[in-house]
Amino acid sequence: xxxxxxxxxxxxxxxxxxxxxxxxxxxxxxxxxxxxxxxxxxxxxxxxxxxxxxxxxxxxxxxxxxxxxxxxxxxxxxxxxxxxxxxxxxxxxxxxxxxxxxxxxxxxxxxxxxxxxxxxxxxxxxxxxxxxxxxxxxxxxxxxxxxxxxxxxxxxxxxxxxxxxxxxxxxxxxxxxxxxxxxxxxxxxxxxxxxxxxxxxxxxxx
Amino acid sequence: xxxxxxxxxxxxxxxxxxxxxxxxxxxxxxxxxxxxxxxxxxxxxxxxxxxxxxxxxxxxxxxxxxxxxxxxxxxxxxxxxxxxxxxxxxxxxxxxxxxxxxxxxxxxxxxxxxxxxxxxxxxxxxxxxxxxxxxxxxxxxxxxxxxxxxxxxxxxxxxxxxxxxxxxxxxxxxxxxxxxxxxxxxxxxxx
Numbered sequence: 001x002x003x004x005x006x007x008x009x010x011x012x013x014x015x016x017x018x019x020x021x022x023x024x025x026x027x028x029x030x031x032x033x034x035x036x037x038x039x040x041x042x043x044x045x046x047x048x049x050x051x052x053x054x055x056x057x058x059x060x061x062x063x064x065x066x067x068x069x070x071x072x073x074x075x076x077x078x079x080x081x082x083x084x085x086x087x088x089x090x091x092x093x094x095x096x097x098x099x100x101x102x103x104x105x106x107x108x109x110x111x112x113x114x115x116x117x118x119x120x121x122x123x124x125x126x127x128x129x130x131x132x133x134x135x136x137x138x139x140x141x142x143x144x145x146x147x148x149x150x151x152x153x154x155x156x157x158x159x160x161x162x163x164x165x166x167x168x169x170x171x172x173x174x175x176x177x178x179x180x181x182x183x184x185x186x187x188x189x190x191x192x193x194x195x196x197x198x199x200x201x202x203x204x205x206x
Numbered sequence: 207x208x209x210x211x212x213x214x215x216x217x218x219x220x221x222x223x224x225x226x227x228x229x230x231x232x233x234x235x236x237x238x239x240x241x242x243x244x245x246x247x248x249x250x251x252x253x254x255x256x257x258x259x260x261x262x263x264x265x266x267x268x269x270x271x272x273x274x275x276x277x278x279x280x281x282x283x284x285x286x287x288x289x290x291x292x293x294x295x296x297x298x299x300x301x302x303x304x305x306x307x308x309x310x311x312x313x314x315x316x317x318x319x320x321x322x323x324x325x326x327x328x329x330x331x332x333x334x335x336x337x338x339x340x341x342x343x344x345x346x347x348x349x350x351x352x353x354x355x356x357x358x359x360x361x362x363x364x365x366x367x368x369x370x371x372x373x374x375x376x377x378x379x380x381x382x383x384x385x386x387x388x389x390x391x392x393x394x395x396x397x
Contacts, residue, residue, distance in 0.1 A: 043350065044362065053368060077386065086389040159242045170247050174368075178251065181372045185379020192276045 046158050050150035050173045057180045058143040063199040064187045065097050065139055070132040072194055080193060091124070093190050097135050098125030100183050104142035107176040110162045111149035111169055117141075146176055244349055248367055249341045255374045256334030259289060261393040262381055263330045268323035270388055280314075282384050283326050287315045289377045290333035296370045297333070299353045300363045301340045306332060341367065 044052070068075075073094040078087040091099060102125040105116050119126035129135050150173055158170040165172065188198045263286050271283040280288060292313040294306035307315070307329075320326045344351070348363055355361035385392045 044365075049362075049364060049368075052365075053372070057372065077383065082387055084389055085387045087386050090386060159244070159247070168242055168247065170244065171250070174247070174251055178255065178371065178375050181375035182379040182382070185376040185381075186383050187379075188376075189275060189380055189383035192279065 046155060046170070047151050047153045050153055050170075050177075051147055053174070053177045054143060054146040054150055057177050057184065058140075058146070060184050060200060061097075061100055061180055061187070062136065062139060062143075064184065064191060065132075065136050067191060067196055067199050068093055068132075068187075068194070073132055073135070075190060075194060077190070077193060093187065094130075094132075094135055095124050096183055096187050096190070097139055098129060099123055100180050101125055101135075101139040101142035103179055104146055104176050107172055107179065108142075108146050108149035110165050111152050111172055112145065113162075114145065114148075146173075149173055149176075243346050244364075245341055245345045248349065248364065249338060251371050252337055252341055252367065253334065255371055255378060256293075256330075256337070258378055258394055259286060259374060259381075260327070260330050260334060262286070262378070262385070263323075263327045265393050266323075266385070266390070267388075271323055271326070272317070273384060273388060275384060275387055282381060283317060283320070283323075284314065285377045285381055285384075286326055286330050287317075287320055288313055289374045290330045291315050292373055293333040293337055293370050296366050297337050297340055299355070300344075300348070300351075300366055302353075305336045305340075337367075337370070 074092045076087060076090055076092045077085065078090060080087075102120055102123050105120055106123065109116055117126075119128065125135075125138060129138055153169055153173060158173075159168050161167060162169055162172070167175070188201075191198050266282055272281045274281045274284075294308075295313055297303075297305050298308075307319075315329075320329055341348070344363070349367070351363050352360040353363055353366060355366060382392045382395075
């Protein structure tokens with residue numbers, strides 16, 4: 001987003017991926033060199049690195065899911081009737097959230113070997129999940145699986161394919177994160193279409 | 207979005223996470239695939255999202271390059287320029303080189319510099335290609351090296367590449383919505 005300038009996502013990343021979490025609250029903090037700045041970071045394990053990635057996107061997605069008012073959960077750009085647009089049949093905000101969660105289960109469950117949850121028929125999640133609270137719980141539970149999946153990664157197994165999968169464990173673990181970021185970008189637009197500034201863009205601009 | 211229908215999702219998941227149904231029957235007659243490395247995996251991720259952005263840059267009509275949905279947003283072109291410019295900022299840090307145009311710490315080059323669609327496409331292509339080259343050149347050891355990240359903080363290069371990939375993915379998602387707003391289907395959704 002226009003206002004989501006570099007320091008904000010960077011701050012999120014610094015919190016989630018690269019460094020201690022307490023020093024990236026704003027651009028000034030991110031720019032101010034902390035006393036230990038030149039210290040070599042301790043080498044992350046592959047499991048901890050992936051866990052940080054999952055935590056990063058989890059925070060972003062959960063934050064936007066919580067930022068959308070419940071009465072807007074069935075919003076779709078189709079309802080705006082934007083001249084010249086074709087949003088017919090696109091996912092509603094609620095289904096975007098459920099899709100991320102359902103996909104998380106499909107993508108990460110091969111790493112843990114866990115059974116998929118009941119009612120997970122397709123990539124859009126269980127139809128009977130209707131309330132904001134239930135949908136966010138489904139989302140959070142799917143990321144909990146992601147953390148479990150990350151914990152299974154080792155240098156020895158990360159380039160192996162679990163079960164009959166055509167992809168390596170590392171690929172599966174990282175694809176879940178990449179897929180979630182794609183939909184995060186769409187959900188950000190849905191918030192903006194409703195006059196809501198995405199949480200990650202607020203501290204600097206609004 | 208919508209038309210990532212169940213079928214498309216199923217295809218995607220089968221490709222990425224899916225079952226090697228036919229491969230089981232072929233495996234006896236095929237030479238084993240070369241072992242993958244961490245940098246191979248990183249390169250795949252880099253190219254996956256980079257090529258999706260390039261495809262959009264090439265596909266989107268030039269007369270809509272300055273489209274945006276809301277007043278406080280980047281235009282279509284500015285999204286692409288921002289993603290590519292940040293890539294170059296990070297590529298320079300990881301490689302210790304001067305690859306790409308230097309906007310200082312800036313990551314929002316203006317259309318004054320990239321006036322045409324061809325200029326934007328070329329810039330995005332160069333960012334993706336240069337990043338891929340550095341990942342390949344540095345290999346697995348490079349992923350464990352550290353570089354100055356923002357705020358002069360040191361970070362492992364694997365984390366820096368990952369951030370760039372995720373950042374591009376976020377902007378890709380925004381551009382998907384821009385596509386639909388113009389009655390266009392994103393290239394990756396046309397299969």
